Amino acid sequence: MPFIPHTQDDIRLMLETIGLSSTDQLFAEIPPSLQHSDWSRLAPAVNEMSLQRQMQDRAKQDEIRLNFTGAGAYEHHIPAVVWEIASRGEWMTAYTPYQAEASQGTLQLLYEYQSMMAHLMAMPVSNASLYDGASSLAEAILMAIRCQSNSNIRRVLIPRSVHPFYRQVIKTIVRVQHIEILEIPFDLGKGQTLVEQLSLYSDQQLAALVIPQPNFFGTLEAVDDLTDWAHQQGALVVGVVNPMSMALLKPPGQWGKQGADIVCGEGQPLGVPLASGGPYFGFLCCQKKLIRQLPGRLVGRTRDRNGKEGFTLTLQAREQHIRRSKATSNICTNQGLLVIAATLYLSLLGAEGLKQVAIASHTRTRQLLEALRAIPGITVVFDSPFFHEGVIHLPLPVKSVCAQLQAEGIEPGFSLTDHYPELGECFLVCATETKTAVDIQVFSAALQKILAKGVAC
Amino acid sequence: MLIFEKSKKGRHTAHHRSEAMGDCSDIPKHFLREEPLSLPEVSELQVVRHYTQLSQKNFSIDSHFYPLGSCTMKYNPRGIHRMASLTGFLSRHPLASLSHSQGFMAIAFDFQEMLKEITGMKGVSLTPMAGAAGEFAGVLMIKAYHHARGEDERNEMLVPDSAHGTNPASAAMCAYKVKEIPTDSQGNLDITALKKAISPKTAGIMLTNPSTLGLFEENIQRVAEIVHEAGALLYYDGANLNAILGRCRPGDMGFDVMHMNLHKTFATPHGSGGPGAGPVAVNERLLPYLPIPMVDKQNDHYHWLTEKERPHTIGRLSTFMGNAGIIIRAYLYLRLLGREGLARVSEYSVLNANYLRKRLQQLGYTLAYPERRAAHEFVLTLKREAKEFGVNAMDLAKRILDFGCHAPTTYFPLSVPECWLIEPTETETKEELDHFVEVLKDLRREMKETPEIVRTAPHTLPVVRLDDVKAARELDVVYEWAH
Numbered sequence: 016m017p018f019i020p021h022t023q024d025d026i027r028l029m030l031e032t033i034g035l036s037s038t039d040q041l042f043a044e045i046p047p048s049l050q051h052s053d054w055s056r057l058a059p060a061v062n063e064m065s066l067q068r069q070m071q072d073r074a075k076q077d078e079i080r081l082n083f084t085g086a087g088a089y090e091h092h093i094p095a096v097v098w099e100i101a102s103r104g105e106w107m108t109a110y111t112p113y114q115a116e117a118s119q120g121t122l123q124l125l126y127e128y129q130s131m132m133a134h135l136m137a138m139p140v141s142n143a144s145l146y147d148g149a150s151s152l153a154e155a156i157l158m159a160i161r162c163q164s165n166s167n168i169r170r171v172l173i174p175r176s177v178h179p180f181y182r183q184v185i186k187t188i189v190r191v192q193h194i195e196i197l198e199i200p201f202d203l204g205k206g207q208t209l210v211e212q213l214s215l216y217s218d219q220q221l222a223a224l225v226i227p228q229p230n231f232f233g234t235l236e237a238v239d240d241l242t243d244w245a246h247q248q249g250a251l252v253v254g255v256v257n258p259m260s261m262a263l264l265k266p267p268g269q270w271g272k273q274g275a276d277i278v279c280g281e282g283q284p285l286g287v288p289l290a291s292g293g294p295y296f297g298f299l300c301c302q303k304k305l306i307r308q309l310p311g312r313l314v315g316r317t318r319d320r321n322g323k324e325g326f327t328l329t330l331q332a333r334e335q336h337i338r339r340s341k342a343t344s345n346i347c348t349n350q351g352l353l354v355i356a357a358t359l360y361l362s363l364l365g366a367e368g369l370k371q372v373a374i375a376s377h378t379r380t381r382q383l384l385e386a387l388r389a390i391p392g393i394t395v396v397f398d399s400p401f402f403h404e405g406v407i408h409l410p411l412p413v414k415s416v417c418a419q420l421q422a423e424g425i426e427p428g429f430s431l432t433d434h435y436p437e438l439g440e441c442f443l444v445c446a447t448e449t450k451t452a453v454d455i456q457v458f459s460a461a462l463q464k465i466l467a468k469g470v471a472c
Numbered sequence: 473m474l475i476f477e478k479s480k481k482g483r484h485t486a487h488h489r490s491e492a493m494g495d496c497s498d499i500p501k502h503f504l505r506e507e508p509l510s511l512p513e514v515s516e517l518q519v520v521r522h523y524t525q526l527s528q529k530n531f532s533i534d535s536h537f538y539p540l541g542s543c544t545m546k547y548n549p550r551g552i553h554r555m556a557s558l559t560g561f562l563s564r565h566p567l568a569s570l571s572h573s574q575g576f577m578a579i580a581f582d583f584q585e586m587l588k589e590i591t592g593m594k595g596v597s598l599t600p601m602a603g604a605a606g607e608f609a610g611v612l613m614i615k616a617y618h619h620a621r622g623e624d625e626r627n628e629m630l631v632p633d634s635a636h637g638t639n640p641a642s643a644a645m646c647a648y649k650v651k652e653i654p655t656d657s658q659g660n661l662d663i664t665a666l667k668k669a670i671s672p673k674t675a676g677i678m679l680t681n682p683s684t685l686g687l688f689e690e691n692i693q694r695v696a697e698i699v700h701e702a703g704a705l706l707y708y709d710g711a712n713l714n715a716i717l718g719r720c721r722p723g724d725m726g727f728d729v730m731h732m733n734l735h736k737t738f739a740t741p742h743g744s745g746g747p748g749a750g751p752v753a754v755n756e757r758l759l760p761y762l763p764i765p766m767v768d769k770q771n772d773h774y775h776w777l778t779e780k781e782r783p784h785t786i787g788r789l790s791t792f793m794g795n796a797g798i799i800i801r802a803y804l805y806l807r808l809l810g811r812e813g814l815a816r817v818s819e820y821s822v823l824n825a826n827y828l829r830k831r832l833q834q835l836g837y838t839l840a841y842p843e844r845r846a847a848h849e850f851v852l853t854l855k856r857e858a859k860e861f862g863v864n865a866m867d868l869a870k871r872i873l874d875f876g877c878h879a880p881t882t883y884f885p886l887s888v889p890e891c892w893l894i895e896p897t898e899t900e901t902k903e904e905l906d907h908f909v910e911v912l913k914d915l916r917r918e919m920k921e922t923p924e925i926v927r928t929a930p931h932t933l934p935v936v937r938l939d940d941v942k943a944a945r946e947l948d949v950v951y952e953w954a955h
Contacts (some may be wrong), residue, residue: 017808018547018739018899019820025902029827041822042719044688044845049720056589060810063551070804074560076575077568084565087791096520098557104534105527108548110742113540113881116933117873120529121744127475130951134510140949144746146601149791157645180791183779187763187787191612191646235503263496265505281791291576292566292792293601294747306947312745316951317943320928325935329943335604335641336884340650345641348602348735352743355523362475362519366509367484371493378494400499421569429567 017060080424081454083383085404085445086231087148087178088292089259089284091372092449093356094363097286101356111312111348115327121351122326125314128358135261135361136254136278137268138300143312144349148281149184151297152177152225152255154310154344155279156189158301159223159251161308161343162276168220169194174208176201176230177255179434194222203437206234206397206406210244221250226275228256228264232443233380233404234397235264242271251276258298259284260402262369263377267300277301286360287353296350296357307333310344375448376403379455383446386459392466396441404445406431406438411469413440419465425458475522476951479512510953529934530744531878537904539828541849541881541893542636542684544714544736546821552804553741556797566792570775576796577774581767583803590814591730592723593753597762599794603711606731606750607642607678612786613729613754613761614676614705615646620784626675626704632661634685634885639678639709648675655887659687659841661695670702680709681725682716682847684885685840686825686893696726705729705758710750713737714821714897715848718814722753729754737817738802749798760784765793820898821848824905828896831909835916840888849895851888852880858890861919863926865890868915870937871929875911 021029030036042050061069082090101107105120112118112125125143132141145151156171163169171189173182175198185196197216202209207230224245228238238254245252254267254275267275283295301309307330315329335342364372380403388395392410409416413430420427428444435441446455496504514522531538538545564576584596600606611629618626629643633652640650651669656662661679677699681689689695699706708722708730714737722730734740735748742748754762764785766777779785793799809817829850833839840851854865869879869892881893896905919926930936 016816016820017813018549019816020899020901021820021823026823029823029902033823033826033830038819038823041819041826041845042688044690045716045720046690046693049693049724051592051719051721051724054589054718054811054814057586057811057814058807060813061807063808066804066807067551067555070555070558070561073575073578074558076578077560077564077572079563079568079572082563082565082568084567086567088566090563090565094516096516100520100523100527102553103524103527105530105532106744107553107741108533108535108545109530109744110538110540110543110545111745114531114869114873114879115938116870116930116935117531117536117878118529118744119934120526123474123529124523124526124744126949126951129949130474130476131511133950134953137507146605146747146795147791150601150605150789178791180788183788184790187612187789188608188645191615193647235499239502261505262509263499263505264503269507288562289565290562291564291573291796292794293790294795294797295791296747306949313949315943316948317939317946319935319938321936323935325938327938327940327943329940329947329949335637337637338641339637340640340644342637342641342644345604345608345638345645346602347604347636347638348733348742348748349746350601350743351745352741352747355744359519359523362512362514362522363516364511365484365513366511367513369511370509374494374496377496377499381494381498400503418569421571426565426568426572 079426081458082426083444083446083458084426084428086429086443087180087281088289089445089447090289090449091284091447093286093288096363097356097359100359101352106355107352112328119326122314124355124358126316126326128354129314131358131361132298133300135258135266136300137266138278139303140306140309141298141300142309143314144351144354145297145299145311145346146350147293147295147297149181151279151299152181153185153188155253155277155299156185156194156223158277158308158310159253160194162251162305163222168222170197170219170221171223171225172197172199172216172221173225174199174201174227176208176232177225177227178231205399206232207236207399208241210237210240213244217248221248223251223253225253225255228254229260229402232397232406233401235400235402238265238270242275246271246273254278256280257284258282259373262366263373276305282353282357285357287356294350294353296353308343309333311346311349372448379446379448379450380405383444383455386455390459390463390466396438403447404443406441406443409440411466413442416465417442420461423461425461474951475512475514476953478514478518478522481513483513483515536876536878537900537908538878539880539894539896540878541895542711544895544897546739546897547899548739548741549805552801555804556800561800574774577767579800579803581769581774583799584767586806587732587751587753591753592721594756595759595762596751596753597766598751598799599763599789600731600750600752601790601795602746602748603731603733603750604638604642605789606752607638607709608645609752609763609786609789610707610729610731611642611646613758614707616761616786617705617758618675626673628673629675630669630677632679634683634887635678635680636684636709636711659685659844660689660691663691663694666695666698670698674702674704676705676707678707678709680712682712685851686847686849687841687844688847692725711736712848715818717818719818723755729758734798734802739805740798740801747795747798749795761786763787763789817898824896824898824900825849828894828905832912835913840891849893852892852894853888853890854892855890857919861923863919863923865892867926867929871915871926872911873930874932877908877911
């Protein structure tokens, strides 16, 4: 029996001990009318060998030649060490470190992770992970609302330059708590949120302003001005950032005069494969004075009774297993294994390595945008500083052009026509350090050919 | 020693540098990081050794018996991990075109269909990223259902006193008031109290069956009748699905909506705290509200269902498609089990639990519900030991760590004093269970003869008991570099 070790003798002896004659009697308390026996619509078992064969075929269907899609999930090189070590059974098959003495490995690693994320964001506190980028922003907004001294202040400003899926997730998660989400438009020429446009919202009772960096278009936002504006209104600043970019860009803790109050985002760029969108992990950092409103697990360094250094889960009174309906969040299981991978990744690269990956990604994207801009009919839409993505406008329908590139094994990027119809026939491209000059050439040549053909007919 | 303390200035692992170094001089200076970033500067070998040694300080299923109640710490098959790590699966971008997604989407679709069959429900969405996220989705669907019927006055969610903490927390996140229902002397939901609590304000009830007490809710059909008659809905917390897998189905019991914990019942690794996955399944009346995206199939071609096709959806819960890698793993587990393997999971998990329970009772331990049959887990109460020998449930849990066994869940469910919740799972041998019995036999002797050893346990682990008060009072949650 797969994974079940019982022999006939075992079963007999165990039933004897219990005082039963068959295993069916174990289920005597289940009313007979509820016992279901027809499972014929499920397939019979297959063995590992044949299943592996089938899965190789299925995995093959999803392989491609070149990927230039980012839009919230980024293809970076992951050093072999990351998953070799993260896949050790001692990491993979442990659970939440409730028994601290038997979980010092996990707990120390989480403390190291919290420290690395805090340094990267220039924030004093980081939790031990949430589910993913979008849900971490939802939790950050709920946290910002809890931090208000006046519980009637429930309005949050979110630029439309925040990832459209993040904004959808926020609607699902926070609206039910009667939080008002106001979306602010971006400047169509710059692809940035303009501080001038915010004046419409001043003198209102604002709980928080969300500031993305870089924003969904890859463009850099004027984080200092936005932060200072929000603080002048008495609102909190919630930064949502790409952690990879923070090796290069000004970290949220240093935005404006006071820095952001809460920072969250998608941890995937730090050592997590694309893998169809998950498992990834969300991160959440905050200023010290807000720590009691922080959702999720938190590890603290302490001493044992002999005075030896050790690590333990702390401030657990925020959490659902203690506080139940009064908890800061319902989160229990988080994304521990991905945090392990990220900690390995950050240790391996170090500050210098991380910065190099960030700069290389930026450079490749600049080269890509230059190559595409040189193609007749194509424009690079926004004329603003960027990190590693850009918006491209095509003279032909985006979806049909993309389909032709995909047929050649190139994923060209993410079409913006559904989410930003005001931009016209646009799509979002990304190049990371994984792309070579030749890759960029292959992409631009293929695109040029398709456009030439399209214009001709 | 922390990784930071192994760092030495100027030590770079140069081979990770990209040849396309380039420059960022086109980015105006005020956007750039001014202060240097402090991350460890260590060699690749130092990283490998540091995190290998740290891992060895953990108890895990691969290394230890791990009877942590409510968590279903069963064996996580290695073959599954390998198959889920095939290049095509790991490299697929979540926004890849349909033409480069048919492999993953076929798995997701097949898995949705399999879960419908297993749960007796009509529709499944795979996107919630853990049990608690599934609960949130389920409760939000209940809310959407009542709202569509113009019954917004239903603002109360009923939860048994033995429920997981996530149940009331999820209900609160959906802006429900939580009302607790007590348990009767036999461990079932108190029907009289339920009848009293239920009203036109009731939106629903959240139940685990078998309950967190490890007992099958014998009156479940009666409970369903009462709740439905009042116009409210039943939520099934799938944490304990292992106990009934391939034997009975929440849909047949009268539940309207449920989540499953793939990291429990379907053997995906717990990853030192996650990731899990918490797909939701619903019956007919909640079908329109399932969270997106879902996968559909037409003419052997798979496509996404989004808000366009499903306008009444509660919406999106994750940036992309939830914990896709966990979905693949759970699917592979089900394929390896096949239809004939499902019932074996519940059969042997319940056999193991009842055997261990009987043996511990024979040693003199007190069962919380001795007249009942255990499901896949059971509750001991150690209040007698606490009174007689001055050792509490936590002391005893810490002491068994010294014998190489992970502790059971302690002080949960909250309704039983000084309790242990023990779940051995079906993948443990009789010998392992017998070893655990021997450990608890020694423990009985110790608590009588040398209770001080128990009170000060553990003694053989990297640290002895930690000062939690100091941890909370003198918060040290981030390492400060000495510049």
